[in-house]
Amino acid sequence: MENINLTLGILFQLCQSLLVVLLAPLLTGWVNQCRAWLQNRSGPGLLQPFRTLRKLFHKDAVIAYNASPLFRITPYILFGCMWLAAAIIPIIAVDLPFSPAADVIALVGVFALARVFIALAAMDIGTAFGTLGARREMLVSFLAEPALLMVLFTASLISQSTQLPRIVEALAHHQFVLYPSLAFAGLAFVIVLLAENARIPVDNPGTHLELTMIHEAMVLEYSARHLALIEWASSLKLLAYISLGIALFFPHGIAEVGQWGALPLAIAVLLVKLTLAGAGLALLETLLAKMRIFRAPEFLGTAFLLAVLGLLIHFLLGA
Amino acid sequence: MPITYPNLHLTRLGGAIPAWLGEIEPGDLPPICQNVADGGGRLLALWGSDARELGDGFALHVALVNEAGLICLSMALDAVQPVYPDISRIFPAAGRMQRAAYDLLGIYAHEGHDHRKWVRHGAWRGFPLRKDFDAAQNRADEPDAYPFVQVEGQGVHEIPVGPIHAGTIEPGHFRFSVVGEKVLRLEERLGYTHKGIEKRFEGLTLQQGAKLAGRVSGDSTVAYAWAYAMAAESIAAVTPPDQALWLRALFLERERIANHLGDLGDLGNDVALSFGFAQFWILKEQVLRNNAALFGHRYLMDKIIPGGVAADLTEPGRQTLHEECAMLEREVRLLRGIYEEHAGMQDRFIAAGRVEPKLAAQLGLCGLAGRASAQAWDARVQFACAPYDRLDVRMATYRNGDVAARVIVRFDELFESLRLQSEILDHLTHDGELATTLEKLPGNGFGVGMVEGWRGEVLVAIHTDAQGNLTRVHPHDPSWQNWPAVEHAIMGNIVPDFPLINKSFNLSYSGQDL
Numbered sequence: 157m158e159n160i161n162l163t164l165g166i167l168f169q170l171c172q173s174l175l176v177v178l179l180a181p182l183l184t185g186w187v188n189q190c191r192a193w194l195q196n197r198s199g200p201g202l203l204q205p206f207r208t209l210r211k212l213f214h215k216d217a218v219i220a221y222n223a224s225p226l227f228r229i230t231p232y233i234l235f236g237c238m239w240l241a242a243a244i245i246p247i248i249a250v251d252l253p254f255s256p257a258a259d260v261i262a263l264v265g266v267f268a269l270a271r272v273f274i275a276l277a278a279m280d281i282g283t284a285f286g287t288l289g290a291r292r293e294m295l296v297s298f299l300a301e302p303a304l305l306m307v308l309f310t311a312s313l314i315s316q317s318t319q320l321p322r323i324v325e326a327l328a329h330h331q332f333v334l335y336p337s338l339a340f341a342g343l344a345f346v347i348v349l350l351a352e353n354a355r356i357p358v359d360n361p362g363t364h365l366e367l368t369m370i371h372e373a374m375v376l377e378y379s380a381r382h383l384a385l386i387e388w389a390s391s392l393k394l395l396a397y398i399s400l401g402i403a404l405f406f407p408h409g410i411a412e413v414g415q416w417g418a419l420p421l422a423i424a425v426l427l428v429k430l431t432l433a434g435a436g437l438a439l440l441e442t443l444l445a446k447m448r449i450f451r452a453p454e455f456l457g458t459a460f461l462l463a464v465l466g467l468l469i470h471f472l473l474g475a
Numbered sequence: 476m477p478i479t480y481p482n483l484h485l486t487r488l489g490g491a492i493p494a495w496l497g498e499i500e501p502g503d504l505p506p507i508c509q510n511v512a513d514g515g516g517r518l519l520a521l522w523g524s525d526a527r528e529l530g531d532g533f534a535l536h537v538a539l540v541n542e543a544g545l546i547c548l549s550m551a552l553d554a555v556q557p558v559y560p561d562i563s564r565i566f567p568a569a570g571r572m573q574r575a576a577y578d579l580l581g582i583y584a585h586e587g588h589d590h591r592k593w594v595r596h597g598a599w600r601g602f603p604l605r606k607d608f609d610a611a612q613n614r615a616d617e618p619d620a621y622p623f624v625q626v627e628g629q630g631v632h633e634i635p636v637g638p639i640h641a642g643t644i645e646p647g648h649f650r651f652s653v654v655g656e657k658v659l660r661l662e663e664r665l666g667y668t669h670k671g672i673e674k675r676f677e678g679l680t681l682q683q684g685a686k687l688a689g690r691v692s693g694d695s696t697v698a699y700a701w702a703y704a705m706a707a708e709s710i711a712a713v714t715p716p717d718q719a720l721w722l723r724a725l726f727l728e729r730e731r732i733a734n735h736l737g738d739l740g741d742l743g744n745d746v747a748l749s750f751g752f753a754q755f756w757i758l759k760e761q762v763l764r765n766n767a768a769l770f771g772h773r774y775l776m777d778k779i780i781p782g783g784v785a786a787d788l789t790e791p792g793r794q795t796l797h798e799e800c801a802m803l804e805r806e807v808r809l810l811r812g813i814y815e816e817h818a819g820m821q822d823r824f825i826a827a828g829r830v831e832p833k834l835a836a837q838l839g840l841c842g843l844a845g846r847a848s849a850q851a852w853d854a855r856v857q858f859a860c861a862p863y864d865r866l867d868v869r870m871a872t873y874r875n876g877d878v879a880a881r882v883i884v885r886f887d888e889l890f891e892s893l894r895l896q897s898e899i900l901d902h903l904t905h906d907g908e909l910a911t912t913l914e915k916l917p918g919n920g921f922g923v924g925m926v927e928g929w930r931g932e933v934l935v936a937i938h939t940d941a942q943g944n945l946t947r948v949h950p951h952d953p954s955w956q957n958w959p960a961v962e963h964a965i966m967g968n969i970v971p972d973f974p975l976i977n978k979s980f981n982l983s984y985s986g987q988d989l
Contacts, residue, residue: 195753284634288970357819360747364642365974367634368745376641445819446747449656449971 165253168419169243172252175423176242176399180391181205183398183434190438205391212384220281220377230277231378231385237270238392245399246324248422249411259318260308263400264301267352270389271297278374285366289373292449296358296370299456300351303344306463310341311404313470320403328407336473340466342405346440347459349397351452353390355437357444358452361390368446398433402426477543478514480507485546490709491860492925493544501550501559504537508565516541517839517852518566519925520934520951521573523580525606526551533557533582536949538923538934544858547923547936557582568839568956575989579604579673592619594666594988603674604947626652626660634970638667645984649973656969661962668988676948681707681781681916684945688935689776691950692986697723697730698928699950700779702935705860705924707781710916710937718907719783720862725899726775726784728892731929732803733762733774735889738981742882743814745975746823754810758803765799783910793900800897804890811886824879828964828976831876840960842931842953844980847884848876854927862902866895878979888929916943930954930983952986 185202192199219227241263244254258266275293278286312318314335315326351358354371363369366376375386403410409425411418447455476485477495483503485495499507508518519538526534532554539546552559561584563570573584574593581602597618601608623633631654638646646667652660672691676684688703689696701723708715715723736759743751763773770778770786778786788796814820830840835848845852853870855863871887873880918941925934931953940946957980964976 191749195750196757197753284632284636288634356747362749363747364640365745366641367636367973368971369641372641442750444747445743445817445823447819448823449969451822 162253165251168249169252169254171419172248173239173243175248176392176395177239177388179430180242180395181209181388183395183430184391186431186434187394187438187441190435191442194438194442205387209384209388212379212387213381215380217380217382219379219382222282223377224280226273227277227280227377228382230273231382231389233273234270234389235385235392237266238389238396241266242392242396242399244320245396245403246321246407246410247399247402247426248419250321250325250328251412252321255321256319260312260320260323261305261318263320264304264308267393268297268301270393274374274386278377281377283377285369285373285376289370289376292370293374295449296351296452296456299453299460300348303456303459303463304348304352306460306467307341307345307348307404310337310463310466310470313467314338324403324407324410327404328410335470337466337470338405340462340469342401344459344461344463344466345401345404347455347462349401350440351456351459353394353397356441357447358455360446370449395430398430398437401433402429477541477546478507478510478516480510483507488547488709488922489712490922490924491705492854492858492923494547494709494923494925495544496547496549496921499548499550501535501552504535504548504550505560505562505565507548508537508539508562511539511541511546512565514541516546517841517956518562518569519545519932520936520949520955521562521569521576522936522947522949522951523552523557523576523582523604524938524947525580525604527554528606533580535559535576535582536936537562538936538951540852540925540932542857545923545925545934547921549921552582558585560584561586561588563588566839567837568959571959572955578602581605591621592666594669595619596666596669598669603671606677621664623650623662623664624660628654628659630654631659647984651970651973653970656971658965658968658970658973661965661973663958663962665958665984666988668985670985670989672989673947673949676945679945681913681945684937684948685779685781686777688948688950689779691989692952692983693774693776694734695730695928695930695933695952695983695986696774696776697726697779698926698933699935700777701727702924702926702933703937703948703950704779704781705926706922706935706937707913707916707924709922709924710920710939711781711913713782713911713913715783715911716908717862718787718904719909719911721899721903722784722786722788722909723779724862724866725788725896725903726770726778727926727928728896728899729762729766730775731892732889732896733759733766734929735885735892736762736803736807738978739810739814739882739885739889741978741981742824742878742975743820745978746820748817748820751810751814751820754806758806761799762803765795769795780910782913783908785909787905787909788900788903790905793903796896796900800893800900804893807886807889807893814882814886821879823972823975824882825877827878827972828968828979829875829877830960830964832874834963835876835960838960838963839956841956842927843884843888843929844881844957844960845931846870846872847880849874852932854925854932858925862899865902866898868895878975881979916945918943928953930981931957950986950989952983954982954984954987957982958987 185205189199275290278290315323359370411422485497488494519540533552537548577583578595600613600615634651636649638648648664650662689700740752740755767773769792830848832849855868856870871884916939920939923936934951936949938947
């Protein structure tokens with residue numbers, strides 16, 4: 157019985173790992189498509205990110221003379237980190253075998269690890285833009301990270317655990333309760349999601365103005381397969397964040413490991429959630445303008461404040 | 476007389492705009508410039524010419540403007556030691572023009588304080604605008620050194636940007652000295668699109684020259700073509716037919732409308748409001764398509780020719796333009812409301828890249844950017860040539876001098892141009908003659924034309940040789956005056972605001988690099 161459970165678990169795990177890696181570019185494509193529609197443009201279609209990836213994988217990489225091995229391995233580390241993150245967040249089934257490997261705090265650590273490497277790689281080349289981007293990335297992330305932790309703590313307090321499966325279980329499989337503390341945490345999470353994924357209003361993923369870039373400035377020197385992996389990792393990161401949001405705030409409809417029958421429904425529900433989240437993100441990005449970079453700390457400060465309010469409400473109301 | 480100065484004799488030049496020509500001694504240049512500057516006048520252009528074939532040595536020409544009109548001063552310079560007094564202390568904008576004049580012709584300002592090459596970039600040896608210059612024999616192998624001004628202090632570092640950018644824009648190099656994100660100093664280096672336009676003009680026929688003039692800066696092709704035609708008509712003492720003048724004004728206003736629409740969209744894009752970008756560019760595209768359908772060219776290139784115009788408007792075409800006008804008026808009013816009420820956008824616009832009116836006056840800021848800093852100059856108003864003398868152009872000015880002010884001036888001018896276009900359409904008849912014959916210019920002539928393009932006043936000066944061919948043509952873009960102001964506008968702002976500030980000026984590289 158034990159063995160069967162483990163095999164089933166691994167099958168579910170493989171299933172989710174494959175799903176996220178294929179779904180991530182599709183989600184990015186969907187967000188871009190929605191943005192195009194909202195601007196009266198026809199848009200490049202859902203599959204454009206895959207075309208971009210194929211194009212990049214077919215190109216020859218150009219690497220600066222003074223690049224160290226760090227510069228070369230960073231794309232792989234980045235991709236690995238984001239894949240891992242996206243694979244262990246319970247979105248289609250609760251008890252994945254890899255999930256206990258990292259609780260929510262370790263998950264934040266995985267994101268941080270990726271960030272450290274990309275920032276180091278950006279400075280490794282020694283161009284002004286790389287350093288500029290790394291500096292700005294750190295400015296944004298050192299404020300986003302505590303806010304994210306606060307959000308996760310709020311959810312952990314409700315379920316009395318920092319293990320994601322326990323949190324999801326507590327929220328998904330008990331009777332439907334509205335948690336006011338989670339409402340505040342949810343708002344804070346959206347702000348962190350925008351900042352961490354280099355979206356408007358903090359950064360602009362579509363810009364060609366090198367002086368305004370944050371994330372893009374760090375990867376300006378990358379090309380071909382390296383750039384493809386970085387782009388893919390960015391898509392995976394967006395997916396991971398949205399999945400995390402779904403797991404924390406809307407986990408309903410998720411399957412238990414071993415329930416094959418519930419799996420198609422769980423995947424369908426997940427797709428609907430991702431579609432809605434992507435459209436919502438596109439709408440937000442269409443409505444907002446990019447803020448001055450020194451407004452970003454205020455913006456993320458708001459996120460932190462909201463998350464702390466969530467915590468306080470939990471202690472005061474116990475909900 | 477536009478100015479009084481002892482022993483200065485000015486002769487009125489014929490043509491559509493009030494312009495005078497005077498021969499002076501080089502020594503008289505600084506006091507006359509001071510005189511004009513004290514009276515609120517500005518430097519418009521500075522260029523040199525080679526008259527050694529006539530035994531005169533070199534010549535320096537300076538175009539000044541005050542409220543009376545355009546004052547062109549010419550002075551003969553020695554053939555062996557062509558030197559003239561520096562005027563960049565009176566008009567800061569003269570600095571780069573003087574440097575360019577040295578690069579191209581080898582005439583130089585006495586006691587000029589900046590001797591770095593401006594347009595040369597080490598591409599040639601010698602001076603290409605000298606008549607005895609042989610391009611094939613004078614290729615240089617080494618680029619010039621170009622020491623940027625160093626800013627020193629704790630934590631100060633430099634960010635070099637360009638000339639190759641991440642987007643498809645014209646090339647220019649920007650050297651920022653920053654502390655953290657704050658810009659202490661910006662130094663521009665331009666000249667990357669120098670293509671020898673002035674040299675190319677030499678010996679062209681009048682008609683070939685008109686085509687070349689329309690290609691100095693593609694987004695201002697109408698303004699350049701008109702200014703060139705105006706200069707030629709002033710030499711030949713020809714007045715184009717009425718219908719042609721109305722059509723020229725129509726083309727010029729359409730160029731302004733298209734460019735303002737594009738810029739307003741781009742300004743939205745630069746603050747990541749792609750919605751605004753898409754909407755304004757849909758409108759701009761509509762204007763360009765109507766241009767192509769009605770006149771045969773999206774940007775109206777080669778539609779203004781010396782003596783008149785090369786395209787007419789049909790009655791159905793007039794109807795199309797009336798409808799387009801109404802549509803644009805409606806849509807732009809809607810979009811203006813969105814822009815003005817968008818808190819995130821206004822937060823980026825307001826107080827960014829401010830050029831105070833006092834500084835603007837000192838730098839001689841002109842055109843749209845000047846009007847946003849309370850410099851009330853608009854050639855359509857002050858020197859209204861036909862048909863603007865029959866239109867009541869309302870000048871749009873604003874005092875704040877920031878990005879928001881330049882956006883407001885753009886909107887105001889856009890609506891004014893739409894109004895003018897309607898008025899022009901009502902004046903157009905359909906049976907008029909389109910062009911007066913103007914085949915060849917008289918010999919040894921000099922004429923200037925000045926037109927208020929969408930960016931500012933575009934000036935074209937033409938010198939002809941004894942046979943009436945073009946011997947020297949100087950096209951002058953308003954960007955010459957305004958590029959140095961961008962260096963001031965960014966000071967104290969943060970690095971990521973530069974693209975927005977730069978776009979709010981949207982200056983021409985090609986027009987100033989020539």
